[in-house]
Amino acid sequence: MPDTPPAPTAIGFLSIVQEAGGVLGGYLVTNLWGRPLEFRLSTAVQPNRVQQILYGPTLTEYLYADLIGKTLVEKTATLPGLIVTDSFQALGLRDRVGIPVLAIVPKLGDDGIELVHARASVPLILASRHSDDQLIVIDRLDRLDPSIDLAEPFTRIREAIAEARKMGVSNRAA
Amino acid sequence: MKGETAITLNDSLLPWEAAIPSPLTPLPNGERGTEPPIDLLPTPDCLTFARFEQPLSVNVRDSRLLTGSPWVRTLGRLDLTVSTEGWKFPAPPPELDRPPPRFEKPVDHEAIELPGLPDETSAAKKKRIRTKPTADTVLIKDRLLYLLQPPLDGIFDGRQLELPFEPFPYQLEGIAFLMPRHSALLADEMGLGKTMQTILSLRLLFHHGIIRSALMITPKPLVHNWARELKLWAPDLPFEIFPSDPELRRSAWLVSNCPLKIINYEALTRDAEVLSDPRAAFDVVILDEAQRIKNRDSKTAEVVRSVKRTRSWALTGTPIENHADDLVNIFAFVDPGRIPQDTPPKRIASLTSDSILRRTKDDVQSDMPPKMMKDLEVELTPAQRHAYDRAENDGIVHLNELGETITVQHVFQLVMRLKQICNFDPLTGESAKLEQLVTDMEEVAESGRKAIVFSQWVEPLKIIADALRPHGPLEYHGRIPQKDRFPILDQFRDDPNCHVLLMTYGTGSVGLNLQFSNYVFLFDRWWNPAVEDQAINRAHRIGQRHPVTVTRFLTENTIEARIASILEAKRKVFNDLLAMADKPASLGLDEGEIFGLFDIQARPKRG
Numbered sequence: 001m002p003d004t005p006p007a008p009t010a011i012g013f014l015s016i017v018q019e020a021g022g023v024l025g026g027y028l029v030t031n032l033w034g035r036p037l038e039f040r041l042s043t044a045v046q047p048n049r050v051q052q053i054l055y056g057p058t059l060t061e062y063l064y065a066d067l068i069g070k071t072l073v074e075k076t077a078t079l080p081g082l083i084v085t086d087s088f089q090a091l092g093l094r095d096r097v098g099i100p101v102l103a104i105v106p107k108l109g110d111d112g113i114e115l116v117h118a119r120a121s122v123p124l125i126l127a128s129r130h131s132d133d134q135l136i137v138i139d140r141l142d143r144l145d146p147s148i149d150l151a152e153p154f155t156r157i158r159e160a161i162a163e164a165r166k167m168g169v170s171n172r173a174a
Numbered sequence: 175m176k177g178e179t180a181i182t183l184n185d186s187l188l189p190w191e192a193a194i195p196s197p198l199t200p201l202p203n204g205e206r207g208t209e210p211p212i213d214l215l216p217t218p219d220c221l222t223f224a225r226f227e228q229p230l231s232v233n234v235r236d237s238r239l240l241t242g243s244p245w246v247r248t249l250g251r252l253d254l255t256v257s258t259e260g261w262k263f264p265a266p267p268p269e270l271d272r273p274p275p276r277f278e279k280p281v282d283h284e285a286i287e288l289p290g291l292p293d294e295t296s297a298a299k300k301k302r303i304r305t306k307p308t309a310d311t312v313l314i315k316d317r318l319l320y321l322l323q324p325p326l327d328g329i330f331d332g333r334q335l336e337l338p339f340e341p342f343p344y345q346l347e348g349i350a351f352l353m354p355r356h357s358a359l360l361a362d363e364m365g366l367g368k369t370m371q372t373i374l375s376l377r378l379l380f381h382h383g384i385i386r387s388a389l390m391i392t393p394k395p396l397v398h399n400w401a402r403e404l405k406l407w408a409p410d411l412p413f414e415i416f417p418s419d420p421e422l423r424r425s426a427w428l429v430s431n432c433p434l435k436i437i438n439y440e441a442l443t444r445d446a447e448v449l450s451d452p453r454a455a456f457d458v459v460i461l462d463e464a465q466r467i468k469n470r471d472s473k474t475a476e477v478v479r480s481v482k483r484t485r486s487w488a489l490t491g492t493p494i495e496n497h498a499d500d501l502v503n504i505f506a507f508v509d510p511g512r513i514p515q516d517t518p519p520k521r522i523a524s525l526t527s528d529s530i531l532r533r534t535k536d537d538v539q540s541d542m543p544p545k546m547m548k549d550l551e552v553e554l555t556p557a558q559r560h561a562y563d564r565a566e567n568d569g570i571v572h573l574n575e576l577g578e579t580i581t582v583q584h585v586f587q588l589v590m591r592l593k594q595i596c597n598f599d600p601l602t603g604e605s606a607k608l609e610q611l612v613t614d615m616e617e618v619a620e621s622g623r624k625a626i627v628f629s630q631w632v633e634p635l636k637i638i639a640d641a642l643r644p645h646g647p648l649e650y651h652g653r654i655p656q657k658d659r660f661p662i663l664d665q666f667r668d669d670p671n672c673h674v675l676l677m678t679y680g681t682g683s684v685g686l687n688l689q690f691s692n693y694v695f696l697f698d699r700w701w702n703p704a705v706e707d708q709a710i711n712r713a714h715r716i717g718q719r720h721p722v723t724v725t726r727f728l729t730e731n732t733i734e735a736r737i738a739s740i741l742e743a744k745r746k747v748f749n750d751l752l753a754m755a756d757k758p759a760s761l762g763l764d765e766g767e768i769f770g771l772f773d774i775q776a777r778p779k780r781g
Binding site: 025028030033034035036037038039040041042043045047050051054062063067068071072075076077078147148149152153155156157159160163164167169 | 252254255256257258259260261262263265266302304307314317318319321322323324325328329381382
């Protein structure tokens, strides 16, 4: 991953979905108008009891940010200038891919810096340890088309995941 | 080392000892182990069990048991893995993929109140309209491409793409219908914006990189209308109109790489042989006024069907002008083979429903100002009545004298003669309709409004023009050269002193956008209600902001009243046609009905 984030011509949306069969991720990269450039889907991961014990409290962040998030971002050809996720625990993706990451869910506890921007109908959360990203995040959000609501693409991702499952893709990827 | 240090086991320390077979203990089947004992060499961290009196000797079988279930259970993989599958979507051409313009006014981060929760109420109010894959979209990549497109209402809210005004929700639904479809018939009632919906669908498909070439086939009088609408709704989309010169046209077919080309039906038919060239192929072919190919065996229909294409879209407000076969023949272009030969009419709806979208003004009336229909019965002037009665009586006598040699054309001639008298007295030029029209037009002009007057013939329009001279009449009909027609429409729109446009049904009934007019007068009636509707909808269409008043002139106790009553009955049938409950009857007058207009006994001899 490059240290300097790429030019912000694209934005990534990472959705983490918890299902009966495990946790899976859907990752949509759009241009600044919200049009899809790439979509990538992970298989569902179901940690067993031993893995739960061994990974302990780090398991969720490892699954969301490292295993699913990082894999999806790295396997996708288009590098975004910003990643938005619907999972607070996936904010750790910032440390793995070197791209600013925002969550669109209520923050957990005291961690996280809350941002408000016209491009989002809900508050945005930035990991506290990456408070330096704040200015660059706002600059990139400003570049988005005004019609974009950052919460909206997650609806598309969920529908696409359902469609892919219907077509047997998630099984095939497994 | 051997014998000095031994691994010893104390029986009492091993509660599972009894389960371990050894040469000394019998197996469950009573046999004893026969494998030779093996020595276990101690490792440095090995502990000595003092209570063992003898070295432990374990054979292979024992060792297997010790390392097998249930004594040793694998933990499995401790690492977690995931695999992925991805899809990359078409990239738009660079010239259409420029980022949206930066805003001069920066987003104000300070002024925004912190919302505690998403605004559910406002989100619920605004229905998101999105493209969806069609049932016959097979490839997962194609299905995802349409599912992952952003909502159309976001794209077209006037910020992302330059638009003269925001489309209505039903128009967005029309775009969502067209975009994913390879076979589509947009059959909205006239005036609902088929042109705009088509242009915006094309614009988005080009922007998304899904299509790279499109051909628009349209009636000749409407070519410039399309050009004007394209400039309005897709200013960033280059297009070219096929020239009239055959050699230049050949170049346009085979050399030009302009993404959108526009050709009229007549020129297309003349270029039939060029179409066999593989370079003459398009991602989308759009057929405007698709009823032009309702005759399956016509040269036009054959040539249209021969254009190589990936997607076939047809546009018409009257998919069924006369018979169910009209629709079947349009589908021979939209999706060849979709409707097999000799399909019962009742099955046509189920075969085509997924590819047809039709909305009427009633469906979307909340978006449109009302249309008020007024049938104005006028009494013929004495001179007209005298001329009319004499012509009808003499005509009927003449028809009866024809006996078996009578044809429908003979009756037709009489009808035409009588209709002309209903307009004007042939001797004096008196006209009850014109008197009323002059009165109405004074009111229209005084209120600053504009009106369109339709007639079947050019001659009455000339007389009407003279009578309405104070109101700046403009004429638009077949005798006006093609090149002069559009300046006339522009003048009618822009000149505040021009209050009335005089048109014939033939030239003015399709495709023109005259929504700046609020009054329509049908000076005489056409044979087919669908054509009349098209004429009316020049004014009553999207963009119209005021109610439209339609006045249909009718002279009392004349052939006009008889025709009107038949047409009204047929109009009711028309409303049910798309349901395809049964094979529809003809919308115009059939032969029997024409003979039935008069009390005559003569009938043609049938072979």
